[in-house]
Amino acid sequence: MKKGFVYIVSFFIMFFLGVLPSNAEVAGDINADGKVGLEEAINALSVSAGLRAVSGTTYDIADYRNLSNYDYVYAEEKYEAGSVSECVFTASVSDQTINTQNLRVTTYDGGSCAGMQEYAVFDGENLTIVGWHVSSITYWYTPGYIRGKSGMHIGDVLSNSYVIDWGTGKNLSYREDLILGAEDVMVPAGSFSNCLKIRTYRDNDDVYISYLAKNIGLVKQISVSPTNPNLSSYIWELISVSIRH
Numbered sequence: 001m002k003k004g005f006v007y008i009v010s011f012f013i014m015f016f017l018g019v020l021p022s023n024a025e026v027a028g029d030i031n032a033d034g035k036v037g038l039e040e041a042i043n044a045l046s047v048s049a050g051l052r053a054v055s056g057t058t059y060d061i062a063d064y065r066n067l068s069n070y071d072y073v074y075a076e077e078k079y080e081a082g083s084v085s086e087c088v089f090t091a092s093v094s095d096q097t098i099n100t101q102n103l104r105v106t107t108y109d110g111g112s113c114a115g116m117q118e119y120a121v122f123d124g125e126n127l128t129i130v131g132w133h134v135s136s137i138t139y140w141y142t143p144g145y146i147r148g149k150s151g152m153h154i155g156d157v158l159s160n161s162y163v164i165d166w167g168t169g170k171n172l173s174y175r176e177d178l179i180l181g182a183e184d185v186m187v188p189a190g191s192f193s194n195c196l197k198i199r200t201y202r203d204n205d206d207v208y209i210s211y212l213a214k215n216i217g218l219v220k221q222i223s224v225s226p227t228n229p230n231l232s233s234y235i236w237e238l239i240s241v242s243i244r245h
Contacts, residue, residue, distance in 0.1 A: 059179070061127045061148025064196050065120075066217030068095045068104060073239040075188060076111040080232035087111050088239065091218075103130070112234055125150045139166045145175045148198075152179050174203040185211045185220050187237040192219050216241060 066072060072091040077084065089110030096105045098119065106118040117133040121144070130144040145160035158177040163170050180197040192213035200208040211220040219238040 056153065057182075058150075059148075059152040059182075059196055060150045061152065062122065062124075062150065063214050064148065064212035064217065065104075065122070065127055066091070066093045066106065067215075067241075068093050069244050070241055071244050072217065072241050074111065074236045075239050076234055076236050078112060078232060078234040089114065092244065094244075101130070111236075112232070120147070137166050139164050141165075141173075147177065154179055154181050176201045180209075183211065185213070187219050187239075189219065189238040189240055192216065195219060 070093050072093070074089055074091065076087050076089060078086070087110055089108060091113075092107045092109070094105050094107070096103055098105075101119075101121065104120045104122065106120070108114060108116045108118075115135070118129065119131040119133075121128045121130050126149045127147045128144040129141065129147055131138060131140040133139075142163045142165060145162050146158050149158070156179045158179075160175045162173055162175075164173050178199045178201075180199055182194040183197045184191065184193045185195045186192075192211075195211040195213045198208075198210045198212070200206075200210065202208075207224050209222040210218060213219045216238075218236075221236040222234075224233045
């Protein structure tokens, strides 16, 4: 199996990237490290799956995060304990100052996240989640987890270890985000091309697949638990987005 995979990877690298003489620049070196390695292999395989164009395309999270002063309406289909439920909820985004921090706050009304708030900081390069407010308790993250950054490439992995502090206790947590590719997505709000597709793994066994549209933000998210069927799973799909007056 491993040998077959190596052959497949080698084929795609040769087919999509080509070969130049040894005295020329390395063909297909998309990350400018002087060699064709893992990132180039992932790029070639992604091309074959239709996830992206052959290039060293970079993605800036600033172009893909939800917009301040906008309301996002989502349809949720939730699966839990063998039953299915459906609802519609709103995620309202605003910029606020909390504890001297300038935060982008997302407030959820309805659905699985009803009554919750997410707190994020963007420093011009990294989008960092620094806390959540859930059921009257605020959880602060130190140093927070980076959800996205500037200059991302397909195959990049964002690994974060952080401490969750809820006032009466603390806990160490881990999160990993893998940039999978760019993909067209159809949801009730319409068709969105070249959405950034990100897989997220958390230490409590949750796995998320998020689709972010450029200059819009989150248009679809799928949550599953691959090893624990007792955990709930859901699908969110964007219905509408509008500026708040």
